[in-house]
Amino acid sequence: MGYVLLDWFGGNDPSVGDTLVGDYESYGMKDIYNITADAETRAWIEDFWLSKSRVLEKYYEKCN
Secondary structure, three states, X not given: OOEEEEEEEEEXXXXXXXXXXXXXXXXXXXXXXXXXXXXXXXXXXXXXXXXXXXXXXXXXXXXX
């Protein structure tokens, strides 16, 4: 079990603290369900099963 790095592609725009469920264990475009907002969103799974330190490192590489 670990962290996932994804790119948002539309639909519901999740807020901090929202609970998202979906297939996070393979790469590619996925439909993710936001339980908190009762809405769907689309996301590209960039990487998965990452440690907290590795996901933060990859996030800063991609977003800075």
